[in-house]
Amino acid sequence: MSIALRELRRRPGRFVVATAIMTLIAILLMFLGGLLDGLTKGNTGAFRAQRADFMVFSATSQDSLVRSRIDPAVRARAERAPGVTAVGGLGSLQIGSRVPGHGPRDLVPVVLFGYELAPRGLPARPPARGEAYADDVLRSEGVRAGTVIRLGPQRTPIRVIGFVNDTEYSGQPTLWGSLGNWRAAQDANRPGSRVGPGVTQALVVRGGTPEAIDRATGATHTLTVDGAIRKLPGVSQQESVFNQIIGVTVVIAVVVVALFFALITVERVALYGVLKAIGASSGTLFAGVLLQAVLVTLAAGAVGAAAALALDAVIPPGGIPFTTSAGRLLASVAFLLVAAVIGCAFSLRRVLRVDPAAAIGGAQ
Amino acid sequence: MFLALREVRRAKARFGLLTAAIALLVFLILTQQAIQNGLLTAFVGAIERQSAPVLVYSTDGERTLQGSVIAPPLERRIRAVPGVAAAGRIGQSTFTVRVDDREDSDAAMIGYDRADLGAPDELSAGRLPRAPGEAVGSAADFSLGDRVRLQAERAQGDAGRALRVVGLARDAQLQVTPTLFVAWPDYVAAVEAANPDVKKVLPSALGVRPAPGVSAAALVRRVNDASEDADALTRADAARKSPGVAQVRRSFQVIFLLYGLVAPLVTGLFFLIITFQKSAALTLLRAIGARSAVLVRSLLVQVLLVMAGGLALGVALYAPLSQMTLGSITLRFDPGAVLFWSVLLLVLGLLSAVVAARRVLQIDPIEATTGGGAR
Secondary structure (H helix, E strand, O other): OHHHHHHHHHOHHHHHHHHHHHHHHHHHHHHHHHHHHHHHHHHHHHHHOOOOOEEEEEOOOOOOOOOOOEOHHHHHHHHOOOOEEEEEEEEEEEEEEEOOOOOOOOOEEEEEEEEOOOOOOOOOOOOOOOEEEEEHHHHHHOOOOOOEEEEOOOOEEEEEEEEEOOOOEOOEOEEEEEHHHHHHHHHHHOHHHOOOOOOEOEEEEEEOOHHHHHHHHOOEEEEEHHHHHHOOOOHHHHHHHHHHHHHHHHHHHHHHHHHHHHHHHHHOHHHHHHHHHOOOOHHHHHHHHHHHHHHHHHHHHHHHHHHHHHHHHHOOOOOOOOOOOHHHHHHHHHHHHHHHHHHHHHHHHHHHHOOHHHHHHOOO | OHHHHHHHHHOHHHHHHHHHHHHHHHHHHHHHHHHHHHHHHHHHHHHHHEOOOEEEEEHHHOOOOOOOOOOHHHHHHHHOOOOEEEEEEEEEEEEEEEEOOOOEEEEEEEEEOOHHHOOEOOOOEEOOOOOOOEEEEEOOOOOOOOEEEEHHHHHOOOOOOEEEEEEEEOOOOEOOEOEEEEEHHHHHHHHHHHOOOOOOOOOOEEEEEEOOOOOHHHHHHHHHHHOOOEEEEEHHHHHHOOOOHHHHHHHHHHHHHHHHHHHHHHHHHHHHHHHHHOHHHHHHHHHOOOOHHHHHHHHHHHHHHHHHHHHHHHHHHHHHHOOOEEOOEEOOOOHHHHHHHHHHHHHHHHHHOHHHHHHHHOOOOOHHHHOHHHO
């Protein structure tokens, strides 16, 4: 073990290129993971913020919020379903908004939500007509408390009265107001999507069971909040594609480590022969190789994590949906460590095969 | 040449491992290129395929058909712009549908009131709708003769009118969703069935054709000058500047850049280590008269062999995968991408061997007699 550490200290140059490649792979893994997390966060915030057990959509909507319509009669039946303790309506409107200080064509896309059951970070009582809480992301567009944002072609005014965190939806910042607010903005700006009195897009429900709610209404499809998140367009597909790419990248890391340490082991065969001749076991020698691989990987992981954090800091809001988290960075390093151990295992056979006698006489 | 090939034959495992690493990288790069292209086509293919040379959204629509609404005053203003030869309404909504007896699915519907300003510009099979209830479907999702029912109509107790697919258009999806092109009256009927509260169905955009002598770009400028609420774009720009397209491109570019760096670094590292390991043998060869150029050539031949092998294997892995469909994304074998990445990686691979080649050139034959070459 001490020989392995000494070699790393005395001949760091030998490991620099391998560390550089592993660092690139670490950055790749962390970038891919950060991209996936950023996309997921930006798409699902509004649903993750719901403090409820279930979300109820109309049966023919394919669980799509914009296509779902719950009329007052269906809502009344959901409220009477066994075990249901609270029901709130939810409506959404994706629309361009005019923010003071922006040019006439420089619109900011937002999603206006109307709610009754307060999501995380919002007061139980929805804001008054013409007022809304804004997602933190809108600060980067110059929105402050008191700013009046004008929505859509009819310039429906909404005054921002406070901020809420991590509630983006479909990659866009959100505004949270009353259902009346939502209905008015929708009817004025999207006549093709206007809704009648009491109609909402979905229901947010506490208590009960999906089966009981759907049985009671006869016209809905109820999902847990997590289930509704999985049904958001693209969320599960994105996750699956990115995870496959991350998987193949880890395989490449395995091959790189295997290649590098196999070559180093070949180079050291004579040295290993001598060490074995003076009593070193194969296990000790392999442990040295493993230690070097782990240290190279940890160094690469540390540089990669620093690069990922730096990237997160310099990417402007709205540039690339990239976000870093301790969990993602640690998971990436863990993947690389597993890859390093597996990659090293390819050298094990060669270490075991070293014959001390042949090594001593090998020079002849 | 002889030395290079013999060494590769003798050390199959190590050269094989490097070739496998390069092949995996090539496979990943090409696959991601195919995913990027497929994703972008599935996002905005319908915009590229529709026939209007200029599309006019409302500024508030943020360059999406889903978000844009052209109110009657704006429509009148656009039609009156000098240089507009013809304008047609284009509407878009997404519905839950059932195709024949299959499971419910999503379908984006694009309605047009003039086939030359909104219908697909080219069909891969069948014909354009001629009668009510006929539709052109995206070729990846529909077949000729499919009967498509709107589920909203069924939910209202109505058996529902069925649209019949009479034509197919390749690469004509919108928002990664199966897409149908229908005549305007069918579109209006679908919107009204899905939302009984709707009072009047307005177009999402206008498809506009410039008058003779007016270019599409010039017409775009005129329309945009005429009203702050109009956002006119040429067909190509409407696809390219669609929200999310630039983001997807940027994200993939960063990924390509990183993979593009990893490939030559792995190759460079490998040949540098190999050269170090062989330094004693190379010194001896120099001492018995082998010229540096011969040794460097031998090194470059090995680099070429490994890169070519990796590229061939990577492309062989990519070829069957590129025929597949990922959800609604159709992947496609892209010869241009294969050529671009092959040339780039080959050049980068050869450049990466420069350090190893320099090491070969530095070998001093005299060290063969002093043992220095073994160091």
